[in-house]
Amino acid sequence: MLHNSKLALTFHSLFVVFLLAPLVVVMLVAFTPNGYISYPTNGFSLRWFVAIFEYPAFIRAFWNSLYLGVAAASISALLAVPAALAIVRYSFRGRDALVGLFLSPLMIPHVVLGVAFLSFFSQIGIYGSFWALIAAHVIIVMPYTMRLVMASVFGMDRSAEKAALSLGASQWTMFRRITIPMILPGVAGGWILAFTTSFDELSMTIFVASPSTTTLPVQMYNHIAHTVDPLIASVSTVLIVLTVLFMVLLDRLYGIDKVLIGKG
Amino acid sequence: MTELTSSLSPSMSRTRTINPVPWLLSAPGAIFFLALLGMPLIMTLILSFNSFDYSIGIVSSFGLENYYEVLRDSYFHEIFLRTYSISIAVVILCIIIGVPEAYILSRMRNPWRSLFLVVTLAPLLISVVVRTLGWVLLIGGNGLLGKFLEAIGIAESSAGNLMYTHTGVILALVHVLVPLMVISVWAALQKLDPAVEHAGLSLGASHGTVFRRVVIPQILPGILSGSLIVFALSASAFATPAIIGGRRLKVAATAAYDEYLNTMNWPMGAAIAIVLLVANVVVVMSYNRMMERRFRRTLG
Amino acid sequence: MSFLHLESLTKRYGNNVAVQDMTLDIAQGEFVSLLGPSGCGKTTTLQMIAGFVEPSRGRIWMNGDDITSCKPNQRGIGIVFQSYALFPHMTVAENVRFGLEMRKVPISESRQQVWEALELVRLEHLEDRYPRELSGGQRQRVALARALVIRPPLLLLDEPLSNLDAQLRENMQIELRNIQQQVGTTTLMVTHDQSEALSLSDRVVVMNEGKVVQVDEPFSAYENPKNKFVSSFVGKTNLFACHIDQQIGSQAQVKLGDYQLEISVPIDIQGDQVQLSIRPEKLELTHQGAGQLNGCVRTRLFLGNHWLYQVDSSIGELLITQPNLGVQGAAVGEDVGIRWQEGAVRILGEQAHD
Incomplete structure (x- = not known):
């Protein structure tokens, strides 16, 4: 085991401060008792957390984002599992092109996707519907689901399937009882990564979301573009706390490093 | 990804006749993508050839005038130049900060290593809007940075106001994207055999020499792929430049947004988007080509 | 009449011949090994008997029935895979029960049979563990119990001991031999390890380049090798x-x-x-x-x-x-x-x- 020098540890400390400072500042400002952006030097107050409930727009946007994330992640998993099975297990003409197609949204700037969806949805007359938003998010999250599902299909020991057949299982029983449970960790990891990606997406969604289908990031962006006040800090704080809770849960259930590595 | 698909055995194709199973399995996803990704992109391409009249709106004609304007007008030149110079600065800073940090992390012991790995990567799951808001509070008019500078007597508090400056945008983008560089380098470091470093030291090299001559060459693919991700994402970033750069420091993404939602000049917005897309694809493609050529033999 | 009869079994992949014209008879209760270097066609032969690979030519008879075109899940053959292929999401008992479940054996009966199978491999105390919580040797024995619980007419072993370390391998050889003699199931093992083949089998089938070179009792194969290949591969x-x-x-x-x-x-x-x-x-x-x-x-x-x-x-x-x-x-x-x-x-x- 090699050790880090003092210099390295100083660098590391500065890095951690750099990484966490903006988040800490947001959480501090959220507790201010004042009516403007300031640090809670004269006592902590929860008034700005209470204030969130006086702005139903944020609450509505939060639920929109939650439904959207669940729907997009689930649909992408339903599309990705059969496609990954086909791509990993069969060799056929156009397989590489298919992989390219499913991973292509990673290469396309989200603003470009937003522009494209905006004109497409208004052209075919579904602009502003929640279904249109879901469809757009499925496209965006699909590469993440696809990568993790493909990796788990690829890593699966196929002799377990043969064992099931030799023990008398039908193809369908084998798929249901052996294949699906064995690739489930990958599918779950893909789903979670897809959900968080969808939940936080702004650059594309801002073109496609209508006032009735506004998501939380869009709502927050619009608020900041208009005014920066302690309310937005308290909303952000709630979001940070929820994210951290989610991560702790995730780490217990699944191992957070497995999910995060897929992001890169 | 290439390693995943290229090493697949073709043994599954039992016969030479076309097997419909893989097609049926991938059809739902493929149709979904062709309809909902292919069509909108084609439509945007067509839209970018149309023209726009402030009194009538979109005129469906066919011409390259939007592209002429984007590629000739100094206003757009400035925007694209700014976008890419910011991106390059962000990439360089991410390498300077992210590579040593990943290396330091890899040399830590557990539980510190897992803890700081999560601390480094966790911001990725927190909304970009929240992270950018943090920078607004830090480097804004009445922000902590100014107060800090004043307190230690380096400069007046106004020097800490970096809102609407290149420095501010770059700083916030580095904060948003540096975890991706760390992951990328970290993944490369995981493949490194620690005994190789010991071998270097046993042969009389100093720590610095070992890092430069032994470690860096092996994690270069990780650094390069991290740079690619950071570059592509900062060139197309929207939230951070929009909030910190504002109207004064427009980049390609925010310019397209303004053309669409403020000026309502959709054809011009589409042209900017297409230029941004093509530039992105060219960078990614040529990078992949280069990687394939350079690393196929040494680090297959 | 032999119990398992392979008749001119051949498998071609394009221009490559993996198995050529293999004819072999195995008697009821016999333990036979297919021995040869990697790529000699022994595993392909096993896969054809199991039904995972379709023969290009030839027939497979088991107990008087032609099973050549029978689906793998209808052959009822017990298989122990090289990787063990345990179901990672099921406990030891659930793994062993799986085959009985597929045969719709009522739970009251299957519980007894699972217990007996685990007793046979001396793992009855680990029935609630998951495969990842077991050692290599224990996994091996679960795989054996899972294959034997369905009372297969034929047991196929694919390099069953290759993933174990030397010491354990020797112990498992003795145990495998004892269990096989106890249950009396006709067994065909594939291996590249000559000492494993010699110690366990009633007869050894030495294969090279897709062909059978010599079929003999272990002692005769060792003492009277038919040619240069057998003499240097076996010992x-x-x-x-x-x-x-x-x-x-x-x-x-x-x-x-x-x-x-x-x-x-x-x-x-x-x-x-x-x-x-x-x-x-x-x-x-x-x-x-x-x-x-x-x-x-x-x-x-x-x-x-x-x-x-x-x-x-x-x-x-x-x-x-x-x-x-x-x-x-x-x-x-x-x-x-x-x-x-x-x-x-x-x-x-x-x-x-x-």
């Missing part, structure tokens, strides 16, 4: 090319260096260019001049229960093993004599036997 041997000077009936005069050798020639040897084979353990070191040959010790390795010598002699380099009888053997550089019993030398045809 170690010293091989020398030589020339038959004179042959009367089945007795031949062969010159080995300065030493004149009289040897009996099997009838199927043709031509006068032959190989002589003599196993390292059939040679004995003695004083110079006291043996048939003289030599000088070049290398000596101590291997615990025996020594391995490399000796330079007038006919070339010889490998010799000597049992460790508690006294120091000949040292490096020492001049020695080499002695062997009449009949220890085997004569082999020059060409691989077809």
